[in-house]
Amino acid sequence: MPLLDPGSPSGSSTSSKRSAYYVIERADSEDSRRLVDIEFQAFENERANQQLSFRDYTKAEHFERSVKLYTTAINSYPNIGSPLKRPQPYSRVSFLKVTDTETSYVVSFAKTEFKQYTLQELQSPADLGHEHEPWMNRDWFALNERLRREYVGLAKHCYLGMLATQPCYQHNGAGTMLLDVILAEADESGLEVYLEGTDTAKPLYEKHGFVAVNEVRFDPAEYGVCVIGRERQTVLVRGALGKNGVRKGVRSWEVAVAQAELGVQKARLLASS
Numbered sequence: 508m509p510l511l512d513p514g515s516p517s518g519s520s521t522s523s524k525r526s527a528y529y530v531i532e533r534a535d536s537e538d539s540r541r542l543v544d545i546e547f548q549a550f551e552n553e554r555a556n557q558q559l560s561f562r563d564y565t566k567a568e569h570f571e572r573s574v575k576l577y578t579t580a581i582n583s584y585p586n587i588g589s590p591l592k593r594p595q596p597y598s599r600v601s602f603l604k605v606t607d608t609e610t611s612y613v614v615s616f617a618k619t620e621f622k623q624y625t626l627q628e629l630q631s632p633a634d635l636g637h638e639h640e641p642w643m644n645r646d647w648f649a650l651n652e653r654l655r656r657e658y659v660g661l662a663k664h665c666y667l668g669m670l671a672t673q674p675c676y677q678h679n680g681a682g683t684m685l686l687d688v689i690l691a692e693a694d695e696s697g698l699e700v701y702l703e704g705t706d707t708a709k710p711l712y713e714k715h716g717f718v719a720v721n722e723v724r725f726d727p728a729e730y731g732v733c734v735i736g737r738e739r740q741t742v743l744v745r746g747a748l749g750k751n752g753v754r755k756g757v758r759s760w761e762v763a764v765a766q767a768e769l770g771v772q773k774a775r776l777l778a779s780s
Contacts, residue, residue, distance in 0.1 A: 529614070529680065534581065543573040553705065555738035577618075602616065602619075605681040614672060617670045618669040659699070662770070670682055670708070694747075704741050722742065
């Protein structure tokens with residue numbers, strides 16, 4: 508049986524919803540189960556991603572795993588304030604939610620990380636934190652982490668880790684509202700935004716100035732799982748807004764990786780001197 512929130516609204520009563528009924532708020536740990544519920548519903552038809560990212564809504568252990576991770580993440584960070592005012596190194600996770608004021612339902616949410624890797628983090632295993640998980644999942648998470656490290660290096664950046672809307676509320680502006688707020692915060696801080704997007708979400712991001720720079724490809728068949736298909740996502744980047752009000756161009760993968768490697772080399776020299 509699906510492990511979806513029994514209080515989740517059905518699509519029949521929400522087809523005429525407009526963003527005028529929506530408000531954006533900071534999510535707290537009490538929202539964790541609802542956020543996971545939305546995420547699992549949004550990925551219900553993504554068979555490979557369900558298994559790779561532990562989002563199978565028919566498996567209680569997947570659901571509870573995500574609830575625990577979200578609760579921990581929300582409680583571990585202040586979730587407020589400007590990341591640039593925090594001491595170095597900094598890493599701040601922000602959870603935002605969209606609530607339908609007519610029904611009080613949370614209908615969409617986003618998880619964003621404002622991050623600057625330390626040299627030590629870049630040198631650590633890419634599968635850190637996933638050591639006790641099955642090799643397929645471990646390698647999947649490591650692949651995404653490795654690609655992100657390669658592109659951003661030691662640069663401060665904004666990572667949009669999740670943007671999900673409950674299916675019966677999609678195409679009514681909730682996701683766009685969240686994205687606008689997140690991008691405004693990134694622009695205010697002069698940060699590049701990095702994400703991995705599915706084919707379904709890619710057009711929304713491209714409308715907001717994101718540019719495809721790479722692809723994430725993963726074949727579960729190499730691990731003996733042959734019935735869920737391959738997973739493919741697009742790495743999308745939005746250039747930072749300069750202090751002069753002009754947006755910087757999106758760097759190609761090759762240019763960004765070369766710059767990141769150079770930055771790491773310089774940091775190593777300084778650390779050893």
